[in-house]
Amino acid sequence: MDIPKLEIKNIIHFYEEKKILDINRVYINEGESVVIFGPNGSGKSTLLRIMSLIEKPSKGEIYFKGEKINKKNSLNIRRNFVLLLQKPIFFRGKVKDNIIYGLKIRKIPGKEIQLRLKKIISLLSLEKLIDRRIDELSGGEEQKINLARALILQPEILFLDEPFSFLDASVKEEVIYELRRIIKKLKQTTVFVTHDWEEAVLLGDRVILLYEGKVYQEGPIEEVFNKPKHKMLAKLVGVETILKGIIKNREGKLLKISVNNNIFQVIGDGELGEEVFLGIKPEEVFISKNRPEGSVRNWFLGEIEEIIPSGRVMEIKLNCGFPLKAFITKASCEELNLNIGKKVWAGIKATSIHVIKKGK
Amino acid sequence: MNIFLDGLIKAFKIIENLDPEILKITWLTIKVSGTATFISLILGIPFSLFLALRHFPGRKFLISMINTGMGLPPVVVGLFVALILWRSGPLGSLNLIYTPIAMIIAQIIIAFPIIAGFSMSAFQQVTPDYYLQALALGASRLQAIWAMMKEARLPALAAVMAGFGGVISEVGAVLMVGGNIKDKTRVLTTAIVLETRMGKFGMAIALSVILLFLTFSVNYFLTHFQQRGERRWIFRSWR
Numbered sequence: 001m002d003i004p005k006l007e008i009k010n011i012i013h014f015y016e017e018k019k020i021l022d023i024n025r026v027y028i029n030e031g032e033s034v035v036i037f038g039p040n041g042s043g044k045s046t047l048l049r050i051m052s053l054i055e056k057p058s059k060g061e062i063y064f065k066g067e068k069i070n071k072k073n074s075l076n077i078r079r080n081f082v083l084l085l086q087k088p089i090f091f092r093g094k095v096k097d098n099i100i101y102g103l104k105i106r107k108i109p110g111k112e113i114q115l116r117l118k119k120i121i122s123l124l125s126l127e128k129l130i131d132r133r134i135d136e137l138s139g140g141e142e143q144k145i146n147l148a149r150a151l152i153l154q155p156e157i158l159f160l161d162e163p164f165s166f167l168d169a170s171v172k173e174e175v176i177y178e179l180r181r182i183i184k185k186l187k188q189t190t191v192f193v194t195h196d197w198e199e200a201v202l203l204g205d206r207v208i209l210l211y212e213g214k215v216y217q218e219g220p221i222e223e224v225f226n227k228p229k230h231k232m233l234a235k236l237v238g239v240e241t242i243l244k245g246i247i248k249n250r251e252g253k254l255l256k257i258s259v260n261n262n263i264f265q266v267i268g269d270g271e272l273g274e275e276v277f278l279g280i281k282p283e284e285v286f287i288s289k290n291r292p293e294g295s296v297r298n299w300f301l302g303e304i305e306e307i308i309p310s311g312r313v314m315e316i317k318l319n320c321g322f323p324l325k326a327f328i329t330k331a332s333c334e335e336l337n338l339n340i341g342k343k344v345w346a347g348i349k350a351t352s353i354h355v356i357k358k359g360k
Numbered sequence: 361m362n363i364f365l366d367g368l369i370k371a372f373k374i375i376e377n378l379d380p381e382i383l384k385i386t387w388l389t390i391k392v393s394g395t396a397t398f399i400s401l402i403l404g405i406p407f408s409l410f411l412a413l414r415h416f417p418g419r420k421f422l423i424s425m426i427n428t429g430m431g432l433p434p435v436v437v438g439l440f441v442a443l444i445l446w447r448s449g450p451l452g453s454l455n456l457i458y459t460p461i462a463m464i465i466a467q468i469i470i471a472f473p474i475i476a477g478f479s480m481s482a483f484q485q486v487t488p489d490y491y492l493q494a495l496a497l498g499a500s501r502l503q504a505i506w507a508m509m510k511e512a513r514l515p516a517l518a519a520v521m522a523g524f525g526g527v528i529s530e531v532g533a534v535l536m537v538g539g540n541i542k543d544k545t546r547v548l549t550t551a552i553v554l555e556t557r558m559g560k561f562g563m564a565i566a567l568s569v570i571l572l573f574l575t576f577s578v579n580y581f582l583t584h585f586q587q588r589g590e591r592r593w594i595f596r597s598w599r
Contacts, residue, residue, distance in 0.1 A: 052496070054492070054495045054496060075500055076496060078495075081498075081499040082496065082497060082498065083495075083496035084496070085493060085496055086491065087489075088493070089489045089490055089492075089493040091490075091493075091507060091510070091511065092510075092511060100496040101494075101497055102498050104501070105494075105497070105498060105499050105503050106498060149497065150497070153497070153498065
């Protein structure tokens, strides 16, 4: 078995008297992009600070490439990492000074600094920003500079603490795609924290579910998000069905996407052969006894696996060859005489499916 | 009005002639208040960093002490230091009463809480955020503290100005522990008091002008560092 790049074991962490982390083991392999997913207050940021060696855990061991971290080697090993904070703080002065800050404190020679600066400017297209003052940047530009000052250090592991939470939706998307492009290009090992499933799907290969300081589940994204092991986790990850598929056909904006050999017709962008994730909100799913005629393009026959009262509606879990969740009212549930094991048709409009591109 | 005019004219003559006595007094003033401010700074900055960044039992009590100290009446400090350094006092054997060192000690007690108190709130304002950010980019603990201190320089230099301004203008404590001895412990403030009492207004005004000029120069110099590169101004609103 390969030694993981970073491994933490038996971590227990207290703040004052309160235990906030209790983790058996978390590991990060070379080149992977791992998401730590959990609600506010689950200990995500603390875990990230501990993994990036910024905060010392109350108890437990940390290994980097098999080497145990101690007081002596911690600074040198920590300098292989960079943590991007939720709300970046910049030091007074120019953009350039901020970008090279990390190199300066590592006492990297001036020539090397200039070389790396050039590279990072072209990688992130910073030509126009580099000589600006730090207080003249917009929110999106700040994130770019934040990323630049991290990547210029060529970190072995890049840690990100909800780096997009302070951006508005339009800029956010752009920054996320940009980040993904770079992570893929550099084959950057990345660990990031989020409570947004879309970000998780876009950026992560593997997800670690954190709740009240404990790791409850861990694995590939679609597995963890669709089959949470606990009811509490189901609430946490949201009710959306998330499916992984491949684009098989494209006619203009209409895509045909295969999910376990079931074809979905979806409106969206993408190239043939591209891997995508589909997000389906349960309130957008129709349930019918027979397959009706009409404009709805996607109909799947599925078996009811569970019926859960969920507030004023009933949540129906179907197995259509893939998992699918639907919300219907209590009245319809009774009218359709739904019960576990019964086969029904589930319909989803092509426009109701959210396509998240994952890249080839 | 005549007293004032006469005084002013005399004052300028005295300054113009660069009276050696005045030079001596001015130099001693700079030495005593400068040293006291410098030592308060050396003690006050680490102490305020500690207060600002660490949680420990008794922290609030210490902060209240500092805050009280910021408004300490100089005469009380003078009395306290005089009692300790008095020939029959606990440190009387050191023979420090009526020496510049005694004056420096008294001024440190006045300046230290001012500098520590102001810089503590300065460091709390720039907050541990800067510390964390520096660590996140690979700074060592010392480098992170340095980064934070650089960001706090605006309010921290205000602390220095307040501390220096507090001691250079103070008269009660230096008079009590220094004794205003000619050529030995006479500083600008005590000299002004003496000259005024003797009705030598020209000399008093000359000394005052020098004192004001001194404080202004030091503050101008510090302000220069403080405001360098500072560009956070408020925009103009309608009304």
